[in-house]
Amino acid sequence: MTTEATRVVLSARPQGAATLDDLRHEPFECPDPGDGQVLLRTIWLSLDPYMRGRMDDAKSYATPVGLGEVMTGQTVGEVIASRHKDFAPGDIATGMTGWTDHAVIDGGELRKIDPEVAPIQTALGVLGMPGLTAWTGVNHILRVESGKTLVVSAATGAVGSVAGQLAKAKGLHSVGVAGGPEKCAFATDELGYDACIDHHAQADGKAMAAAIADAASDGVDYYFENVGGKTLAGVIGNMNDHGAIAICGMIAWYGGKNLDEGPQMPMLWRNMLTRKLRAEGFIIYDHWHRFPDFLNEVAPMVADGRVSYRESVTEGLENAPAAFLDMLQGGNFGKTLVRVGADP
Amino acid sequence: MTTEATRVVLSARPQGAATLDDLRHEPFECPDPGDGQVLLRTIWLSLDPYMRGRMDDAKSYATPVGLGEVMTGQTVGEVIASRHKDFAPGDIATGMTGWTDHAVIDGGELRKIDPEVAPIQTALGVLGMPGLTAWTGVNHILRVESGKTLVVSAATGAVGSVAGQLAKAKGLHSVGVAGGPEKCAFATDELGYDACIDHHAQADGKAMAAAIADAASDGVDYYFENVGGKTLAGVIGNMNDHGAIAICGMIAWYGGKNLDEGPQMPMLWRNMLTRKLRAEGFIIYDHWHRFPDFLNEVAPMVADGRVSYRESVTEGLENAPAAFLDMLQGGNFGKTLVRVGADP
Structure with missing residues (x-):
């Protein structure tokens, strides 16, 4: 069995400024999770400036996205099916699943989110x-x-x-x-x-x-x-x-x-x-080990309003490329998010 | 009483590269030392790239040399007359007396040198x-x-x-x-x-x-x-x-x-x-407090040859400007020194 899904892939390497022609929204068949894996339905996709660097085939701190491959990105989603002991359907989790509305990923690469602490998409922004x-x-x-x-x-x-x-x-x-x-x-x-x-x-x-x-x-x-x-x-x-x-x-x-x-x-x-x-x-990436210290200090500041945040939300994965290019031009305002799917 | 002396002053601010016209060797009357002061006869003058910056009237980490003022520089010399308790005629000392063959300076701004440790001019180079x-x-x-x-x-x-x-x-x-x-x-x-x-x-x-x-x-x-x-x-x-x-x-x-x-x-x-x-x-200048630690570590390395040094010596204060310009062009080789006066 598979799931009918869509994703955004890198269709061409930008020559100078990135354009809509460099990204393509396309359907794909999302496989079922294997042993230790989870099927995640994307709710939120984060858009970030670093993604521009991944579109180039240049030496950087991370591997470039290959032509025809799904664009790199962090998401928050709902577990639909799980073959990993730490996750069950209905859980909310975040991981680097990319610009896609469904993804199969190893459970070890996901982090579970407690929806009681703050809105779940803050895991992509102020608390991410x-x-x-x-x-x-x-x-x-x-x-x-x-x-x-x-x-x-x-x-x-x-x-x-x-x-x-x-x-x-x-x-x-x-x-x-x-x-x-x-x-x-x-x-x-x-x-x-x-x-x-x-x-x-x-x-x-x-x-x-x-x-x-x-x-x-x-x-x-x-x-x-x-x-x-x-x-x-x-x-x-x-x-x-x-x-x-x-x-x-x-x-x-x-x-x-x-x-x-x-x-x-x-x-x-x-x-x-x-x-x-x-x-x-x-x-x-050199500082992930600081995440618990960070969360201990900043989560209470978000909860009591000492740290506020603003979101710039685009509806629909198909509109992610335009939102991304707009962000690179400074058209965003606050944390740039794409709402890919409905809340659970 | 005064001492007949000579010095090199900044005669003009360089327009781009410094030239011989920007520096002037001239006679002057060196006064006698006042209370707490010392009259030093220069033996060695150090030439250093930082001096080029002092010739410009630009904000820097140090005050520029004024027009007509003696060029900044560190020297090693012999005490000729002293009204400071720590210095006596015949002592060898180093200080920022400038491009001059005689200078009066506060004793507190001089550091005495032990000629037994290493050749006295190393206080301007490898041990300075x-x-x-x-x-x-x-x-x-x-x-x-x-x-x-x-x-x-x-x-x-x-x-x-x-x-x-x-x-x-x-x-x-x-x-x-x-x-x-x-x-x-x-x-x-x-x-x-x-x-x-x-x-x-x-x-x-x-x-x-x-x-x-x-x-x-x-x-x-x-x-x-x-x-x-x-x-x-x-x-x-x-x-x-x-x-x-x-x-x-x-x-x-x-x-x-x-x-x-x-x-x-x-x-x-x-x-x-x-x-x-x-x-x-x-x-x-932010690190002078480290001088004793430095000397403890490096003086023995100089004494036993683990750290060697090379000098590029020009004879005569009147030749200091040309030697300085040559150094800026890379014409020096090792520590650039001017021999201004005879050994004691």
Whole structure:
């Protein structure tokens, strides 16, 4: 027996910016679970910027998606059938099942979710990988101290919004950078940033530098880097001695865009030397062992509202490609989700 | 009473590359020491790349030299007259007295040197600031572990030569980058590098990357950065996961030269993210408190020959400007010194 299902596969490798032609929604026959496996019906699919990197056939920290293969992605779903002792039909679980409405996966690669703690899709956002990424960057890469100043780019995104709120809860002066007045208003009004800079209103790195100098009058001690480009160019000259940069993403440069936008290399290096800065890249896969500590600290903050979150929901797996491309252009607002199936 | 003396002052701020017209050798009347002060007769003057930065009127980690003021520099000299309790005529001492053959300085800013330990000019090199810089970079910034691979640029310079030897003594695979076959032969034959790459023979960052890949077959775990430019471009793609870069200098870019040479910014940032690299700038003034630990460890290594050194000596203070410019072009070989006066 099999299940009639649909999925989104990589149909072509992007030449520069990704397009709808690079992704294809198609039917497939989902097999029954084998021994130790589970059949999951997808309810929520997470869309994340890192997925753009998987579409290229370049050396990266993860294997690229092959042509004709299902796009990588994390989902939350309902167990339909199980041949794994830890899962029973009706359970809610999360795993890397990809852009598909049904999947068979080893039970050992799934994590069960308690629907009583928070809405189940938070396992893809504030209480999932983006939240853990933010928490790790703030606490283990930047190692922030209260009273200092943090700048967060993509400040209202799934990662940035958590980073800003965690820093605020620790008593830092927090400055967000986001695209457009609506996001900036959300950053200050809902996420508690002390200030937010609209990068659409900054013509270049020089204008960005002036805006950051204005918003961070004591200089910048920490930069949570999600974008690269002119925001990085604007931050670097405002860094204080012994400042730190956590390199988490560089969405401004993904797909070969805006490569001339950003600081000149000698200027970056000179600032790093004379101001004795530390810059450190990190990938969340090295930090999964921190997940229990993260959940212990942040789940109560979500429950009592100290950490809030916003979702950008697209209905239907067939609309995932357009939603994904829109997110890469900054059209999303908060955690980008696709509702693939109905709640149980 | 005063002493007839000469000094080298900054006569003009360089426009791009520094020239002989920017420095002037001139007579002056050196005053007698006041209370708590010492009159020092210079024997040795150290020339260092950082001095180029002091000639510019730009925000840096140190105050620029003013027009008409004596150039900054560390010297070793003989005490001629003293009104400080810790110093007596005939003592040998080192301090930041500048490019001058006589100077009056507070005794508290001088450090006495024991001429029995090593030749007195080593206080300017292997047992002075360059040695401390190398030791700090290797041990406290890179935090090297045996069995891993280190690349050192300006590998035969005052800092690089010590960094390479310290790493070798700790059991690392060490790869130097230096300018020309003579320096490269010295790097492998005298300094113990496992391999040395002649950067004159590498047309660009791509060629450098291939040469480094060849010399560091297990990849690069640590990079001791003294130069920037095409060497950095060649190193970055060869870094292993969780590698570290200690940013100590960037001589290739000083004076606004070769600004297009080096990695493109997005390429650097991408490597830092996907390989989870750490880059950290450091300035030795933050690390002076480590001097006793450094001296305890490295002085015996110099005494028994485990750490050797080479000097590039120019005779006469009047020749210091030309020697300095030559050093900036890579014409020096080892620690660059000017003999300003006779031994006691």
